[in-house]
Amino acid sequence: MKILYICADFGIPVLGTKGASVHVREMVSALNRAGHSVVLAAPKLQKVLWEKPEEIAGRLLHLPPAPISRETMKCLMEFEDMLGETSPLPGQIRRMLYNKEMSHQLLRHFTAHPPDFIYERAALFSTVGVMVAEALAKPLILELNAPLADEQSLYRGTSLGALAKKTEQFVLNRSEAVLTVSSLLKNYAVSAGAKPTAVHVSPNGVNIQNFQTKTATEETKATWELGSGPIIGFVGGLRPWHGVMALPKLAEQLHKNHPDLKIVIVGEGPLRMRLQNEFEARGCSKNVLFTGAVSHENVAALIPTFDIAVAPYEKLEHDFYFSPLKLFEYMACGVAVVAAEAGQIGEIITQGRTGLLYAPGETTTFIMHCERLLSDPRLRKEMGQAAAKEVRSNYSWDHNASRVISIFKTLKKQERPL
Structure with missing residues (x-):
């Protein structure tokens, strides 16, 4: 199968060392090991250019934000700096602007040769998966790793909390399937608008080829x-x-x-x-x-x-x-x-x-x-x-990849409403 994997989160450098970065790469690798063709689309590759980039098994499509988004964010930051203030607003505006930029670029790449389905790692203010899936009339499987709007408000602060919550509800409701990493998160997803029958629990895993029990130390x-x-x-x-x-x-x-x-x-x-x-x-x-x-x-x-x-x-x-x-x-x-x-x-x-x-x-x-x-x-x-x-x-990544394909097969006969 052909799978378009979207990670629109600027906080996840997909070739970096963060746990979220590892999660993305390991899912791509597991899907590749199972014989599927995966294209990973992301705006950010590394947090620090001096770091050696990690390897990735699938095809990587780097889609950095357009100059207008970067300039808008820069202007907002300069305005806040002039006032002696800082807030999450510039980054949040960039995320919203990037939805249109990334979806347009993806449609340019995939309209003539679409994937079988779209797999998106949920990101704050991201509607890219919904926009592309609806345009291509393909199923969207959404991976939710945290209650994003609540987490942002609690740990990082937000200037647009109500809008972040509304975006999350919109995306959860429009996804054909939602994978949550825990049972508690499944309950959250349903309360936030996901269809109960569409939500599946898929805990994190491990690459059992790389993490061995009897490694010489x-x-x-x-x-x-x-x-x-x-x-x-x-x-x-x-x-x-x-x-x-x-x-x-x-x-x-x-x-x-x-x-x-x-x-x-x-x-x-x-x-x-x-x-x-x-x-x-x-x-x-x-x-x-x-x-x-x-x-x-x-x-x-x-x-x-x-x-x-x-x-x-x-x-x-x-x-x-x-x-x-x-x-x-x-x-x-x-x-x-x-x-x-x-x-x-x-x-x-x-x-x-x-x-x-x-x-x-x-x-x-x-x-x-x-x-x-x-x-x-x-x-x-x-x-x-x-x-x-x-x-x-x-609890291997291969188990998780198999679960994703199994879920897709149950959706295969369903037509996405236009």
């Missing part, structure tokens, strides 16, 4: 100077909701019984400086490694070096809609996991068999679980093996 440990002691690792963005500020206390407490313990933090984010200062204040900085942002290939090499992998999410003021990519990658590598029991995490991990769970924000229990695993190598091994079996059997 000596070379990676030597490269990163990890030493021979036990390692507790974290992968992800250094942001408040990831719970990373629990790590300094964890290190301080565990070093009492495990002085050669290493904390490895794989990722980058705005809390890095604060984290470094907190480790320093607790006297643990020499036993902590910040790798910064690394390639997905390096993530796959680093995780097997962990004795314990953690996902210490904080208690949020809203439902935990997400499907943490790190969780599936930890488990696929056969590493024992300690995670906050938030949202889908409690559905993926079986307490005491494939990982250890604790209530979000309960730092004492978090530390206790890590201590228990550090003191019991046999339990770590058994738990890691059970976790790997669970994830590798049920």
Whole structure:
């Protein structure tokens, strides 16, 4: 089949290292492995030009915004700067202008030779998938990874909150099928206008070819100077909701019984400086490694070096809609996991068999679980093996790609109303 994959989100550099970037590339790769032809259309390839771009399996159609959009955004930013103000408005206006630009370019490319269906990763203010699908009379399968309008309002602020919400409702209602990454997000999608029978749950997954359970780790440990002691690792963005500020206390407490313990933090984010200062204040900085942002290939090499992998999410003021990519990658590598029991995490991990769970924000229990695993190598091994079996059997990107094709086949005989 021929599939047009749209990612109109300026916040997702499709050749970059962000989790969302990985998700896009892995879905494209899985669809290609299944024998389908995929074209990925996106406005942004990399966040930083100095970074080596990640490889992608399908065809890539780079569609940067037109000069008029860039100039409009620049004028709005200059106006705000003159007033000594900053807001999300310039970026939001750019997103809205880009809908028409991207849809026109896609129709120019695909009107004569259309895809069998369109797959779009939902993005704030994006109506591109709906516009192109209706013009080509092809089904639209929408992938929803978060309650976008609510998330923007809560974490980043929005000048056009009501319009963002209306756009989300419009797109959900006009999609033939909607894939959500969790059950809670499915409920949200239905409440926001998606047809209940059109919504399917499809959790994140892992590339089981790249994330192996018995990978030799000596070379990676030597490269990163990890030493021979036990390692507790974290992968992800250094942001408040990831719970990373629990790590300094964890290190301080565990070093009492495990002085050669290493904390490895794989990722980058705005809390890095604060984290470094907190480790320093607790006297643990020499036993902590910040790798910064690394390639997905390096993530796959680093995780097997962990004795314990953690996902210490904080208690949020809203439902935990997400499907943490790190969780599936930890488990696929056969590493024992300690995670906050938030949202889908409690559905993926079986307490005491494939990982250890604790209530979000309960730092004492978090530390206790890590201590228990550090003191019991046999339990770590058994738990890691059970976790790997669970994830590798049920949560691969290939499974997700197969689900997408199955959904399309159920839509194939339905004609899109003109």
